[in-house]
Amino acid sequence: MEREKLLCLDEAAAGIRCLSLDAVYNAESGHPGGSLSIAEILAYLYFEKMNIDPKNPQKPDRDRMVLSKGHACPALYSVLAMRGFFPETEIPTFRHLGSRLQGHPVMYKIPGVDMSTGSLGQGISAACGMAIKAKRCKEDYKVFAIIGDGESQEGQVWEAAMFAAHYKLDNLIVFLDYNHLQIDGDVRSVMNPTPLDEKFAAFSWYVQVIDGHSIKEIDYAVNNAYKSDKPSVIICNTVKGKGVSFMENNHTWHGKAPKKDDYEKAAAELKAAYEKAREARING
Amino acid sequence: MGNMILADKNSKRVATRAAYGNALANLGEKYSFFVLDADLSGSTQTAIFGEKYPERFINCGIAEQNMISIAAGIAAAGTPAFASSFAMFACGRAFEQIRNSVAYPELNVKICASHAGVTVGEDGATHQFCEDIALMRSVPQMTVINPADATEAYAAVEAILNHDGPVYMRLGRFAVPVIFDKENYSFELGKGIVLADGSDVAIFATGIMNAAALEARDLLTAEGIDAAVINIHTIKPIDKEIIVKYAEKTGRIVTAEEHTVIGGLGSAVAEVTSELCPTRMARVGIEDCFGTSGKAAELLDYFNLNAAGIAAKVKALFR
Numbered sequence A: 001m002e003r004e005k006l007l008c009l010d011e012a013a014a015g016i017r018c019l020s021l022d023a024v025y026n027a028e029s030g031h032p033g034g035s036l037s038i039a040e041i042l043a044y045l046y047f048e049k050m051n052i053d054p055k056n057p058q059k060p061d062r063d064r065m066v067l068s069k070g071h072a073c074p075a076l077y078s079v080l081a082m083r084g085f086f087p088e089t090e091i092p093t094f095r096h097l098g099s100r101l102q103g104h105p106v107m108y109k110i111p112g113v114d115m116s117t118g119s120l121g122q123g124i125s126a127a128c129g130m131a132i133k134a135k136r137c138k139e140d141y142k143v144f145a146i147i148g149d150g151e152s153q154e155g156q157v158w159e160a161a162m163f164a165a166h167y168k169l170d171n172l173i174v175f176l177d178y179n180h181l182q183i184d185g186d187v188r189s190v191m192n193p194t195p196l197d198e199k200f201a202a203f204s205w206y207v208q209v210i211d212g213h214s215i216k217e218i219d220y221a222v223n224n225a226y227k228s229d230k231p232s233v234i235i236c237n238t239v240k241g242k243g244v245s246f247m248e249n250n251h252t253w254h255g256k257a258p259k260k261d262d263y264e265k266a267a268a269e270l271k272a273a274y275e276k277a278r279e280a281r282i283n284g
Numbered sequence B: 001m002g003n004m005i006l007a008d009k010n011s012k013r014v015a016t017r018a019a020y021g022n023a024l025a026n027l028g029e030k031y032s033f034f035v036l037d038a039d040l041s042g043s044t045q046t047a048i049f050g051e052k053y054p055e056r057f058i059n060c061g062i063a064e065q066n067m068i069s070i071a072a073g074i075a076a077a078g079t080p081a082f083a084s085s086f087a088m089f090a091c092g093r094a095f096e097q098i099r100n101s102v103a104y105p106e107l108n109v110k111i112c113a114s115h116a117g118v119t120v121g122e123d124g125a126t127h128q129f130c131e132d133i134a135l136m137r138s139v140p141q142m143t144v145i146n147p148a149d150a151t152e153a154y155a156a157v158e159a160i161l162n163h164d165g166p167v168y169m170r171l172g173r174f175a176v177p178v179i180f181d182k183e184n185y186s187f188e189l190g191k192g193i194v195l196a197d198g199s200d201v202a203i204f205a206t207g208i209m210n211a212a213a214l215e216a217r218d219l220l221t222a223e224g225i226d227a228a229v230i231n232i233h234t235i236k237p238i239d240k241e242i243i244v245k246y247a248e249k250t251g252r253i254v255t256a257e258e259h260t261v262i263g264g265l266g267s268a269v270a271e272v273t274s275e276l277c278p279t280r281m282a283r284v285g286i287e288d289c290f291g292t293s294g295k296a297a298e299l300l301d302y303f304n305l306n307a308a309g310i311a312a313k314v315k316a317l318f319r
């Protein structure tokens, strides 16, 4: 990928982080940690890779993206708004009574959301359903899904993994947000799901392990996945709360909104990172 | 009955899940039992027990179906087990495990599910479970409890521990008024509690709707309607006696629950009256729709799960 494009996507990821924080702050609730860890993945998919049209969000041949870890929807709503699916001015209504930006993603209600999620473990199965539909109906869209490392404790994830391999769903690409944390603490101390790479490999998936904050590595891995004849999982090493010093690697920021002081500190850090990314892009 | 009511509507507010967490921790010494959770031990408050008795606390990770059957195994091996998560996942996702691994073998598993109803708030419809009472009530052998306040929830924990068999107890996230005085409260499984007597209409309330029902009673008194308020904390087995008594006494019934009007308290009461003493009635609850994001207090008003909503249904019965 050219340097120019990389810099653009870094800037988009930084923008997603700023908007996600604002969404959670204005809602006085929501999930900052797991939103901040997937900013690069979403920036890459929505600004670079996916065949989508904000003016025609339901177009039948579009690529699909299922946010199986639906609680991270502040990041999804942010990228959709930035991409023009709905106005950015709607972001502050997140989680408010009457807003279409529900606490967990709702399809049809929110343009650009391909599947309603929020109950962990189910989105990956829905993504398999979309993928097998494409195969059986001879359509050639791709299906992406993002699952959490904690989420991978759900048995349903492995039922879906078996299904995808059995039906050779090579049009399915799953990002596993390996940020090491869930609500009650480190995934390895709550209920160790590792080694995730070996588990998926044992289920006959094409497995890649990358730095989930590197657009370059995400691009490389997705292009490899396109060539594979198996379902793909891209295990993304990420930092929960990425970009906000006091939220990084801290499980207590999984599902709570910052109060004013913390918000101002966090926003300053994210805005500075955004400005830096913007300058880098402008200066090439 | 010595259940004294704290008449003060502005009494302190405590979530029933908090009472549950404290009760577990305090009963840990007197009784032998396990507590299981599924990555929500801070929210369900089982973490308090977990810190005190780590050897009897088991975090199952985000795997609710597995958790329920693990609890069944522990109970089958001879020790009662509490299993907690959000109601949506503990009861909704693991329904079949509850039916086949817990209820059918009549095991001593106490499913204590928090964050039930719309008062989950901002998380929205995917997390606002308003169908749990209907589901759990339909399962043979299952006892179903929905405490009105923190005092009742606290007392219910010991009561269900002493009850031999599967139990589903519904708990909430939202801090709600404390109605009962701890010193004078005793929990009797399967027995309704008259919170206020009355002769024109009987309001049967369950869970957090009891506080709203008491408020509705005041509104109605001002309009010359004398309403009885009866707390149904045990939805199954339901207290037929008290329902028939008040149906016959008042001739009009309104039920109130933070739950769908299909299959919950309203249905349970209607089943009793339609067979034993057909009575005019109305139901306050979620009107067969999904929840939505918003603050808990806003949502109670939005869905008319408040004093005005109850009073309006009562008045309609007099038209």
Ligand SMILES: Cc1ncc(C[n+]2csc(CCOP(=O)(O)OP(=O)(O)O)c2C)c(N)n1
Pocket: A033, A034, A035, A037, A069, A071, A072, A118, A119, A120, A121, A147, A148, A149, A150, A151, A152, A177, A179, A181, A182, A183, A240, A254, B038, B039, B040, B062, B089, B093
């Ligand atoms: C079936 C189900 N059980 C429990 C929850 C509550 N819950 C929401 S997020 C979460 C932790 C998720 O951890 P992880 O998948 O690692 O997400 P991330 O770290 O990316 O935020 C839990 C237990 C849920 N949403 N769905």
Ligand SMILES: [Mg+2]
Pocket: A148, A149, A150, A177, A178, A179, A180, A181, A182
């Ligand atoms: Mg995680």
